[in-house]
Amino acid sequence: MTNSNKLFRWRDPYDTGGTQALFAAAMEENARFQAENCPDYGRILREQGGSAPGDPAALPPIPTLYFKRHALFSLPERRLLIKATSSGTSGAMSRMAFDAGSLLRGLCMVWRMTRYHHLLSPVPCHYLILGYEPHRGNDTAFSKTGYGFTFFAPALSRTYALVWRDGDYQLDLEGLRRRLLRCARGPFPIRTIGFPAYTWLLLSQMEKEGIRLQMPRGSKITMGGGWKQFEGQKVEKAELYRLAESVLGIAEADCVEFFGAVEHPILYTTCPYHHFHVPVYSRVVIRDVDTLEPVPNGTPGLVNLMTPMVRSVPILSVMTDDIGILHDADTCGCGIHSPWLEILGRVGARGLVTCAAGAAEFLKGGEGR
Amino acid sequence: MILYRGELHDDSELSGLLGRLESDCLAALAGEPLTPELVIAACDSLARDIAGGQFDHLLRPFLEAFSIPQSQLDAALGLFTRESLTRKLRLELGEDPESEDLPHPGFAPIRRRRYPLGVLLHIAAGNVDGLPAYSVVEGLLAGNINLLKLPSMDHGASLLLLHELGERQPRLKDFIYVFDVPSTDLASLSALAEVADGIVVWGGDEAVTAARRLAAPNTKLITWGHKLSFAYATSAATDGDLSALARHMCLTRQLLCSSCQGIFLDTEDMGAVEALGERFFTILQAENRRHPPADINLRARAALHLRTEELEAHASGRRILRGGGVSVTVAPDSRLELSWLGGNCWVKPLPREKLLAALKGQKGYLQTAGLLCAPEEREELTALLARAGLVRITEAGEMSRTLPGEAHDGDYPLRAYSRIVEMA
Numbered sequence: 001m002t003n004s005n006k007l008f009r010w011r012d013p014y015d016t017g018g019t020q021a022l023f024a025a026a027m028e029e030n031a032r033f034q035a036e037n038c039p040d041y042g043r044i045l046r047e048q049g050g051s052a053p054g055d056p057a058a059l060p061p062i063p064t065l066y067f068k069r070h071a072l073f074s075l076p077e078r079r080l081l082i083k084a085t086s087s088g089t090s091g092a093m094s095r096m097a098f099d100a101g102s103l104l105r106g107l108c109m110v111w112r113m114t115r116y117h118h119l120l121s122p123v124p125c126h127y128l129i130l131g132y133e134p135h136r137g138n139d140t141a142f143s144k145t146g147y148g149f150t151f152f153a154p155a156l157s158r159t160y161a162l163v164w165r166d167g168d169y170q171l172d173l174e175g176l177r178r179r180l181l182r183c184a185r186g187p188f189p190i191r192t193i194g195f196p197a198y199t200w201l202l203l204s205q206m207e208k209e210g211i212r213l214q215m216p217r218g219s220k221i222t223m224g225g226g227w228k229q230f231e232g233q234k235v236e237k238a239e240l241y242r243l244a245e246s247v248l249g250i251a252e253a254d255c256v257e258f259f260g261a262v263e264h265p266i267l268y269t270t271c272p273y274h275h276f277h278v279p280v281y282s283r284v285v286i287r288d289v290d291t292l293e294p295v296p297n298g299t300p301g302l303v304n305l306m307t308p309m310v311r312s313v314p315i316l317s318v319m320t321d322d323i324g325i326l327h328d329a330d331t332c333g334c335g336i337h338s339p340w341l342e343i344l345g346r347v348g349a350r351g352l353v354t355c356a357a358g359a360a361e362f363l364k365g366g367e368g369r
Numbered sequence: 370m371i372l373y374r375g376e377l378h379d380d381s382e383l384s385g386l387l388g389r390l391e392s393d394c395l396a397a398l399a400g401e402p403l404t405p406e407l408v409i410a411a412c413d414s415l416a417r418d419i420a421g422g423q424f425d426h427l428l429r430p431f432l433e434a435f436s437i438p439q440s441q442l443d444a445a446l447g448l449f450t451r452e453s454l455t456r457k458l459r460l461e462l463g464e465d466p467e468s469e470d471l472p473h474p475g476f477a478p479i480r481r482r483r484y485p486l487g488v489l490l491h492i493a494a495g496n497v498d499g500l501p502a503y504s505v506v507e508g509l510l511a512g513n514i515n516l517l518k519l520p521s522m523d524h525g526a527s528l529l530l531l532h533e534l535g536e537r538q539p540r541l542k543d544f545i546y547v548f549d550v551p552s553t554d555l556a557s558l559s560a561l562a563e564v565a566d567g568i569v570v571w572g573g574d575e576a577v578t579a580a581r582r583l584a585a586p587n588t589k590l591i592t593w594g595h596k597l598s599f600a601y602a603t604s605a606a607t608d609g610d611l612s613a614l615a616r617h618m619c620l621t622r623q624l625l626c627s628s629c630q631g632i633f634l635d636t637e638d639m640g641a642v643e644a645l646g647e648r649f650f651t652i653l654q655a656e657n658r659r660h661p662p663a664d665i666n667l668r669a670r671a672a673l674h675l676r677t678e679e680l681e682a683h684a685s686g687r688r689i690l691r692g693g694g695v696s697v698t699v700a701p702d703s704r705l706e707l708s709w710l711g712g713n714c715w716v717k718p719l720p721r722e723k724l725l726a727a728l729k730g731q732k733g734y735l736q737t738a739g740l741l742c743a744p745e746e747r748e749e750l751t752a753l754l755a756r757a758g759l760v761r762i763t764e765a766g767e768m769s770r771t772l773p774g775e776a777h778d779g780d781y782p783l784r785a786y787s788r789i790v791e792m793a
Contacts, residue, residue, distance in 0.1 A: 356596070
């Protein structure tokens, strides 16, 4: 068995301490494969003087921006089973594709993680998806992962916020509300899936209308995709948990958030204290914004995510557009022994004022020139 | 908050006030015209009182909160003094047209007189606090009624200043209307635009494009768009010049219209460009240590782009010198482009024979060129840069200077805000 496969079958998904050597070996294995099969990655590795065995942080971190400008594949097209693009907040999209081996590792991970977080359930439930109804021609990762999440427990129904009607997506909040009202009277739990901002929008709207429901036991609010596109109305998480309790009768502990990206398809899941602990499949290096050198835990910097999960694309070490902090495990208190990642927000200085031509657009997230 | 004929109103009264705006403007137009002296006296007295500390209780917390240095406040106040405004009037409007009639053989000579455009709608930008108020003062100097749409990032300074002007000279009240309307409220903006004879817009391409849509074909549009600036150096550029340029970059963090985005070197020789890049990199690093670090988000954004450029360097031919919170990108092309800001600039070749052609594509965006050269070539290069479309050619460290009486992006606002009427 390869080191990567061994890592993705590790029993305790948060045993980062016990998997250090295995992780490093799997990364080394992946780097060698990428260098041999993806000429561009081979060049990048050579340019920085090759890999350093035993130290994944020394592998060249590639900004997600690079994947948006260049499509890199390490396997022939016929081996690529699933193609996905990032949701592309600022226009450009990364093109990613995954082979069977990578997907299988992903599946092992999803199974371990969801079981650990009690998200796998034999009890059927109603899904409310605050996102796009799957439709041919919509390749964004969210519509796929959103759909994927509806298999954690058997689905009785799937209701979408954005429905495909007459060749276009339309917002159907009314349909969601009707479904919620009906479910509150039924025996089966519900699960909502969607961007936190959409979830908040739906809940606050219902609260304004004076709706107070008690969802069946086992109901959960699951959220993913971060807060992007909604910077202006950034909601305090506490406010969202309060709404869940008051509008749907769903307790704070049943509000679960996920984090991941097409460029780093690892399922980060919040602990009971709503922190994203690093699972064995992944490692995080926070880098200084000037030197790009790793900084100690507790210091904000650019977020570099590493995983040996994927063979089809060289995304073993990517640098996201986020500023974040890696906290020591013991600062959480939930009992998980791995450090946790706090995302502070996307880079881009909205508060700065400028009159240089194109600068405002650049700071907002465009390429600017 | 809304300021309407000297009175402060709550934003909820917007639609009522918009309903009577046109008739109130017509009434003001029919009344006694405004003279520049009224405006100058009010501005001068306000500027003196601010400098004298009368508004310190409001101003100090504000200056601290946005870390605005005293020098910037002093420079801003300098624009509002009697001396500055009088000089501005004289320079921009020139000789009074009434002083010379137009001969008309066989008829009585034609009298000429300057009139305001009428009603001006100012769509202001938030890049400098108080600038929206200055735009209105310019409108007032030309005698106009002024409707001001505040920028979304306004911190209240403009409203305060304009309210105070009305308190000092009550005749100004009928000429000042300030609205806090978001850019997304198209219905209200259209209502304001309909009343206006001219729309003055400050901002980037997005704001200018939006204003073009807002303005009816018979409404004059005056745009103060965003600009790009750069330095032009010859082999004679001294370390002193380069230090002054580095200081200017660190002070403005390359965020201003007039901020240097990069250096063009008068050469075709990439070796010389590389050498200048290395030389400037050392100077920029040293200078940057004397300044507080740029915003972390700005630095992070630059770092991601620089890292991406490094990975692409094998194909682009660019070389990135990075460290100490700054960077210099040595690039083989001659395109004027935005830098990664915050102390990250480029150095490119641009021989003087190719200057006109290289800058043609940036028409309308060109503003300041800092010129680093030997004294004997200064005249020739200044003329060349002017012909290429630049409107300010300065010393290396002077690119972002603000002087009362300076033209704005090559234009005199007071002329744009008024018209000449010929009378038989």
